[in-house]
Amino acid sequence: MTAGAPLLLLEARGVGKTYPGVRALDGVDLCVRAGEIHALLGENGAGKSTLIGVLTGVIAKDGGQVLVDGVEIHPRNPAEARAAGLSAVYQEANLLPNLTVAENLYLGRQPTRFGLIRRRTMNDAARALLAGYGLDIDVTRTLDSYSTAVRQVVAIARAVDLSAKVLILDEPTASLDAEETAMLFTVVRGLAARGLAVIFVTHFLDQVFALCDRLTVLRNGRQVGERTVADLAPLDLVALMLGKPLTASHLIRKRATTPGGVVARFTGLGRKRLVAPFDLELRQGEIVGAAGLLGSGRTETALLMFGAERADSGQVEVDGKTVKLRGPRDAIALGFGLLPEDRKADGVVGALSVRDNIVLALQARAGWTKPLPRRKQDELAARYIALLDIRTPDADKPIEQLSGGNQQKALLARWLATEPRLLILDEPTRGVDVGAHAEIVRLIEALCEQGLALYVISSELEEVAAYADRVLVMRERRAVGLVEGEAISPGALMAAIAGTAGEVAA
C-alpha cells in the first residue's frame, strides 16, 4: 500500500443509465479508497441496485466511466468485472446450497490431477481459507446445512479469493441476528485491514455508524452526498436520504384512542410444535403489537389467526360469535387481511401486473363468477397507487419490476381494497427504505384511527413501542406476556423478550 494519500481503488465518475421513461442513474460519482468500508445508501428505487449492476457488469451504463485501481473497465458481465477486481455478494448469496462448502468455494477452479478433482486438497484449502475468516466448520457438508451468516462469509471468502480488490456487500445483514451481524462485521473489518475497498449496502443506519468509514447517498438516481461517517449525525443522514429534514418524533403517535368494540377474540389458539396456545383480543381502532426474536413464534401467531395454519386448539370469536378458520378464505370472508413476512414468496404474484396484484384478494373474495369490471379494477388501482404513492409508471407494469417498498405498498393496497376489519401485518417495514418506512408507519396509524383493528408484528422495538396500544411478547414459541399502555417502552419490551425482568408489567 502506498503511504500518504489513501489510494482510490474504485472511482466511478458521472455514471448514467436511462431506462425507457426513467433516468435510473444521473451522473453518479462513487469513490472508494483502499482499506475503507464505504456505505452506499438510499431509499428503494434511489438507484443503488442499478449502480451495483453497472459496476458488476450486469447492466450496461450509458454514460460516465468506472476505474478500478486507476484503470478504466468496461465489464459486460460479472465474470469480466471479477477479472477486473470487482465482486459483489448479494443478500440471497449467489451460491449453490446443494453443494459442499468447499465445492462452493472452488466451483469452476477445483484443484485437479489427471483431470480428476483432488477432493482432499480442495477441502484442505477451503478449511485454510475459511480459517482466515475465523470460521472453523466442516467444509465437506453441504452449504444449506449452515446459517445465512456462514453462507455470507463463504460467499465473501470466495469473492475475495477470486482476486477481488473491491467487494460489494448488498444487504449482507438483512436476515442476520445481532451475534451473526457482529461476526460479519469482524470479517468485513479484517478485509478492510487487508487493503480491500468494501462497499456496504444496507437499510440499517445504526450499522452504518457502527461499521463504515465514509458513505455515499443516492436519491432519485443522483448522488446527493459523500460524507465521512464520523462527522455526520444520524438525523442528518436520514434527512440527506429523504431530502427533507425529519424530526425524531415522526414515530410518536398521538394516542387519543378510545378503543371500540372487540372485533376478534382468540382464546387458547395454538398448534402443537408451532406455537403454544395464546389468548388475544383485538378491538376496533387499536394496534396490538407482537414482539419477539426471530423464531419466537410471532409469525406463527399471525398464521393461526389468519387460518393459514390450522389451529389444533382454542377458538375464535368474531362479533361475539364462534367461527371456524379452515383456511385464509374463511379469514378473508370475515374481513381479515394478512400482509405476510416473506413478501416475495408469500405476497407478490410477480409476473402479474400491479393492478392484478391489487385486486387479487377482493376478486378472490367475490369469487370467480363475479369478475370486477375492468373500469372498477382501473379505478381501484389508480386510487391506491395515488393514495399510497406507489411508484410505478402505470398499473400494467409487472409487480416484480417495482422496488421492495413499492411492492409492499401494493400488497397493503391489496388488503385495503377488501376494506378489512382486522389487518395482520407481519414485518410491514422490513426491507423497506426509510421514506417508505415512515409512510407505512403513518398509514398504519391512519388505518387505526379509521377504526381498523391492527395486529402488527415487528422486530423494530422502537417502532412497536411508538405505535402499539398493547404488545404481545413472544419467546420460544409461546406468548410470555402482554405489555400495555404506559408500560410500553423499547427497554421494557427488550427485557420482556429476554425474560430478564420476569414477566414485565404483565
Added chain:
Amino acid sequence: MSRAGRWLRAGLPQLAVLILALIANGLIAPNFFTLTVQDGRLFGGLVDVVNRGAPTALLGLGMALVIATRGIDLSVGAVMAIAGAVAAVAVNDGLAWPLALALALGAGLACGLWNGVLIAVLGIQPIVATLILMVAGRGVAQLITAGRIVTFDEPHLLWLGGGSVLGLPVAAVVALTALAVFLVATRRTALGLFIEAVGVNPRASRLAGIDTRGVLLCVYAASGLLAATAGVIAAADIRAADANNAGLWLELDAILAVVIGGGLLYGGRFSLSLALIGALALQTIKTGILRAGFPPEFNLIVMAAVVAGVLCLQSPAFAELVRRMRLRRSGAGS
C-alpha cells in the same frame, strides 16, 4: 393500443409461423389454397388443415390452461382413447347417441378430476400424477373395448367426424366453439386471473384467498373434458375406437401446440387463441411434410427439425439477437 392491437402484437411470432407454414404448403402443392364446394361442403387444403388439426387444437386448449398453472397433463392421449372406446361400445350396446356421447364426455371429465385430485389434494407432481393415467388409461380403454378395435356406424356420432356445419367440418366447428366457450369462461370471469396467479405463485395466491385447489381441479377437469371431445371426434373420423392407437403421442403435440403458441412451461400468462394457432401451425407443418413427398421414414425427422427451428426463433436468445441488431442499425442511422 386497442385490445386487438395488443393481441396482434403479442401473437405476431405465432401468426408468422402459421403464415409461413401455409405459404410453404402453397409452394409444395399449388392447389393448396383452392377451395371447392361439393354437396354444400367446403373442400381444400385449408379445410383439411383445420379438420385434421381440430383434435390437437382441443387438447391444446386444455393443455394451455394446465400449463398456465405450472402443471402438465400427459394423460390426454389416453383419455382420448378411453372416450372413443366408451362412445363406441355404448352405441354398439344400443344406447341412444346422446347418452353415449354424454358417457364418453363424462368419462373424460372423471379422468380429469382424477388427475386434479392427485395433484391438488394429494399434492403429487403433475408430471408424475398424469403419467399414471397416461399408462393406465390405455389399459382402461382396452378393457372397455375388450382388446378389439370396435367399429360403429351410429350416424350422429359419425357426423362428428365427417359431417359439416355451414360448409365447415364439424371437428373444426367444435374446436372453435370450445375456444369461444373457454375464452368466455376464463376471460369474462375471474378464472383466468386466478389460473395465472396460481401458476405464478401458488402460496401467495392461497394467502390472497384464492381457492387454489378448486382452480387446479378446474383446469385438469377441463383438460379431461376437452380430451374426451377430441377422442370422440377422432373415433368418429375412423369410424372405430382403437384403444391402442387413438390419440397416441398426441399429448406431446398438445404441449408443442402450447409452446409454439408462446406458452411458458413455468406457468403464468396464457393465451387460448395462440394455443389454437399453435395447434394449427403444427398441423400445417405436418400436412406440408406429408405433401412434400418425402419418403415416410423422414417425416418425423423433418417435423422435429421444423419444430426445433420454430422454437429457436421464439427463444429469448434469438429475441436478444434481434434487439441488438436493431439497436446497432438504429445506432448507425441516427
